[in-house]
Amino acid sequence: MTESDNPDLTDFRRDVRDFIERAADDEIREAGRKTTSFFPPFAPTMRWHRLLHAQGWSAPSWPREHGGPGWSVAQQKAFEEECRAARVPPLLPQGLSMVGPAIMRFGTEAQKAAHLPGILSGEHFWTQGYSEPNAGSDLASLSCRAERRGDHYVINGSKTWTTYAHHADRMFLLVRTEAGGKPQQGISFFLLDDLDRPGLTIRPIIGLDGLPEQCDVFFDDVEVPLDSCLGEENDGWSVAKYLLEHERGGSSSFAAHFRQELAFIRRIAVETGDGFGGVLADDPVFQQRFSQLALDVAMVDATEVKFAALDKGSPESGPMSSMIKITAMETLQRINELAIDTVGTPTLTLQIEALVVGSDTPPIGSPDTLTAMPKYLNNRAATIFGGSSEIQRNIIAKTLLAP
C-alpha cells in the first residue's frame, strides 16, 4: 500500500505531526537527538511513551483488543516515519515489541491482565534476561536455574547484556527448570514483576561509548512465585523463539530510521569541505557510497513490509526475520561508518557530558555531529545482539539447504 492508495493517509500524517508538535516538549526532542543506539535516554523516552499512550498511540502494531490503535500496516509505517522525521526518541522495544507480543500469544488471561496494561502505558519497564556469560550464540546452553521449593521457585545463576536492567522494574528471563535431554528442553520463560528481591543484584556494564547501557544480573537464591511461568514449564524455548522473531524482524520500522540517518549524512555532506575547495556532497565517491546505502535501505524497506504481513510463527517467518536482522543491521553499520567518514576527525572528540539530556555542557564542534561516533561504536553490537549475524545465517541455511 502506498500513500496514493489511501487518501486518508495525508490526513493521518498531519494528525500525527500535529500531535508530536503539541505533545513533545524540548526534553523529549533533546532525547531524540541524543539517541545513540537502539536504546534512547531512559527517563524522557518513558515520559514520551506515557504521552503517546494517553493519545492511544503507544503500541501501533498491537491488536485493538489489547489497546492498539487498529492501524493498517501503511498507517503504522507512516506513523513511524513521522516520528523519525520529528526526531522524537523511538520507544523502548523490550515491552512493546518483545515480551508484550509473547504474553499475548502464550499468556493466561490473568497474565495478560496483569502485564499488558503496564507495558502499553509505559508504567512498567521490562528488561530481557536471555544471554549468560557462557550462553551467548549458544543460548540453549543456558544454566541459570530455577528449582521448585514449596510454594515458589528459587533462582540461582546470572544473566548478562540485560539492557537497561538498572532502570527496569520487571524482567523476563529464560531459566533452566529441568536438566537432561536436549539443551532446548527444560527451559522455562519467567516473568518477574518485581526486581526488588533479596539475592538479586544488578551491575551496570560500561560500553564502548563510556556509558552504561547493558547490565549483569546476579541471582543468589532469589524466590519468585510459582505462577511466574509464561507458557508451559519446560517449554520456554517456544516462547523464546517466538519473541526473538519479533526482536529480529518483527515490529520495528528499520527503513524509516535508516532514511533519517541518511538524511542526516546528506545534510552534513552539503556543509563539509572536501579538502580541495568543494563540498563532500559533490564528491563522486561520497555520492556512490551514499546512493548504495539508499539502495540497501530500499531493500530493507521492501522486505520489512512483506514481513509485517506474515503470520509470526509460520515456517517462513523465522528465516525471514533472520534475513531482515542481517540486512538491516549490516546496513545500519555501513550507514554509521559513512557518518563518521563524512564528519571526519571532529567525530573523535569524546563528548560524554554534552550527550546527557539536559546537560549544560555545550558540544564541541557542530551539535549535529555529536552522535556520529557513539552510534558507530554502539551499533557494532547490532550484528551481535539478538543472535549474531553468523547465527542468523545458520538459521537461514538450515531452511535453505534442507534436504
Add this chain to the structure above:
Amino acid sequence: MSSLSAEMRAMLDDSVDKFLRDHYSFDARRAQVESVSGYAPDHWQQFAELGWLGIPFAEDDGGLGGTVTDTLGLMRRFGRALVVEPYLGVVGLAGQAIANSANTDLKASLLPGLIAGEILPVLAWEETRSRGNPAYVETRAQPTAEGWQIDGEKITVLNAPQATHVVVSARSAGNAVDDDGIELFVVAVDTPGVTVEGFATVDGHRAGRVYFDAVAVTPEQRLNNDGEGGVLLGRAIDAGCLMLAAEAIGAMETLLDKTIAYTQTRKQFGMPIAGFQVLQHRMVDMYIALTNAENLFEQTVAEHGGQATMPAPAAALLKAGISQSARYIGQQAIQLHGGIGMTDELDVGHYFKRLTALSLLFGGVDTHLKRYWRATAA
C-alpha cells in the same frame, strides 16, 4: 633509510619492550587515560632519559642521529600497548617540522628542550574544511611591520591540551587551496590571542581546537624559508603517517592475537568457537588484511623512508591501505569477541577505538585514494 646501527635499533626495541612490560599494563594505561593530563609526565621524562625522544634528530641537535624510520620499531610497540604519551604528535609531527626547518636558530632553541622532555610542541594544521589535505589552509598570516598576524582556527590538534608550543600553518598568500603561500610558525601556547580548547578523544588520547585571534609573530618564529612552508608541512605529515602506520600495525597484530586466543578459549555449542569454519575464514581474512598492510608498509619504508620527501602516490596508498585494514580488523575483532568486545572493561574495544581514530587521522581511505588519483593523473 635507517641511520642507526642494527645493534642500536635492537637495543632501543629491547628498551621499549622492557619499559612497556614493566610500566604499561592495561590498568596502568587506564589510570593515565583518566588522569587530568591524559598521560604520565614521569613516563615522558623516562622516554627522554632512555633517549627515545631524540631518536629521529641529528646528534648536533642533541639527538641520537637517527631518522623517522628509526622510530618505527618503537611506534609499533606503542601500538601493541596502546601507549597514550604524545610521541606521534610531539616527536613525529611537530618534531619533524622543526628538525627539517631552515631556521637554524629556532631549531636550536627548540630541539634540545623537546629531546630533554622539557617542552611539548604540537602541530596545528587541520581545519574544518581541510579534510586531510594539509595544503588547504584558511588560517591567515597577514604581513605586519614586525612580521605577521595570525587569525584562524585549527581542529583536531593532537595533544593540544598538553602542549607548550604550537607549530601552526597559516597562509600569507593565495587562496585556501593553493599549494604555495603556506607558512609554519612556532607559537608558545601562552601567547596572547592563542586559545586552546582541549578535550579527550574516544581512543583515550587528547586533542584540541586551537584558536588564533590577532596573534603577532616575528620572522624569528617562522620555520620555513619563503615559499617552502607547504613542503615542510607535507614532510612532517608524511613522517607522521609512517609513524601512525607502524602504530596501527602494532595494534592490529595484537588485536588479531587476542581474537585468535579468545576464539580458542571461548566455548559455544560444546566446542571452542575457533572450530567453526566461518570464524576461521574471518580470522584468515584478518590475517591477510594485516599481512598485506604490513608488507606494503615495509616496502614503502624500504623504498622511500630515507628520502627527504615521500612521493605522494606511495604515501597516499600506504595511508589508505593502513586505514582499510585498521577498519576491517577492528570491526571483526569486536564481532568475534561478541558482547564482551563491546565493554569498556576489556582492552579489545580500546584497540578498536584507537584503530578507528588512526583510520580517520591525516585523512581516511577515500581522501587518500583521491590524493593518489590527483598525484598520478597527467
